[in-house]
Amino acid sequence: MVSFAQQWATWHDEHERRRAAPHGFLAITGLHWLTETPQRFPDAPGEWRAEPDAVVAVLESGERRFPAGQDTMVEHGDLRLEVAWRGGHGVLRPRDPHHATRVRYLGTPAYTPDEKWAVPGRFVPFDAPRPVTVGSVVEGLEDVYESPGRIEFTVGGEDLSLTAFNGGTPGSLFVLFTDATSGITTYPANRSLSIAAPAPDGSVVVDFNRATNLPCAYTEFATCPLPPAENRLPIAVEAGEQLPR
Known part of the structure; x- marks a missing residue:
């Protein structure tokens, strides 16, 4: 019979695995609040702006629109670009598996x-x-x-x-x-x-x-x-x- 402590250890090991996943929260390199003025960021490709109903990205492949209120992940090489909405504001959070916070993570x-x-x-x-x-x-x-x-x-x-x-x-x-x-x-x-x-x-x-x-x-x-x-x-x-x- 699996003990209470063993059940907990299995659960926590899995939780740690998800936390330290290649594109998990430990991989986030920046929190960029978007405005109507187009912006470029050192840790993300393209140009980004927020409109009332969408986040708009101008990438090499063309323009993309992400509807307001929806969180989306965009893949770009090794990166994943999280487009999110917080408090009614558009947000961009790039995730890089090589980011120091993830690479140096020692566990909780x-x-x-x-x-x-x-x-x-x-x-x-x-x-x-x-x-x-x-x-x-x-x-x-x-x-x-x-x-x-x-x-x-x-x-x-x-x-x-x-x-x-x-x-x-x-x-x-x-x-x-x-x-x-x-x-x-x-x-x-x-x-x-x-x-x-x-x-x-x-x-x-x-x-x-x-x-x-x-x-x-x-x-x-x-x-x-x-x-x-x-x-x-x-x-x-x-x-x-x-x-x-």
């Missing part, structure tokens, strides 16, 4: 997995999904996420809750949070935790052992969201990923 330490941090909880849906405005590690940038409800749980006799957002698969959830370890042993701005879809009775497992760093812990070229104020936990969550090496 984590607390020793402990089943006591796989906490039973309950998903409490709102009467209707609520828009929640969150800040960003980029000053002045905000995003609005839809929250279907909150997750309630108890740690050390203390009743706690976290505002949840919709996850990447149907019914799943994720939370952004900080806690009393933030800025000491863990990344100060945020950590993220995915949670499987609630059971029919609303029960969930909040496994803090699988709390992970967002890209902003590794690169200045990220636009990661910050947790809503109510997700600043007063306890020390000594589980999950720690400060990167």
Whole structure:
């Protein structure tokens, strides 16, 4: 039988593999905010500008348009060019597998997995999904996420809750949070935790052992969201990923 620690190690090894992928976030070489004035950048080919409804790139192969609101990856030799929209602004982020941040990456330490941090909880849906405005590690940038409800749980006799957002698969959830370890042993701005879809009775497992760093812990070229104020936990969550090496 595979132990809890072995399951965690397999999961974290795969998470590290994705993080250090050739064109993952560690490969980003710049964060370029686009305007209506055409611009050229030292780490990307062509000329780039933003229009109200699209990002426009003039490349050797001709002009390309990328519709507003959609994130797109464009391949160019060894590079991948990420065209994205953040806070209503067009953004270009080149990704180069030879970038020093990726090449020199030494891995991310984590607390020793402990089943006591796989906490039973309950998903409490709102009467209707609520828009929640969150800040960003980029000053002045905000995003609005839809929250279907909150997750309630108890740690050390203390009743706690976290505002949840919709996850990447149907019914799943994720939370952004900080806690009393933030800025000491863990990344100060945020950590993220995915949670499987609630059971029919609303029960969930909040496994803090699988709390992970967002890209902003590794690169200045990220636009990661910050947790809503109510997700600043007063306890020390000594589980999950720690400060990167």
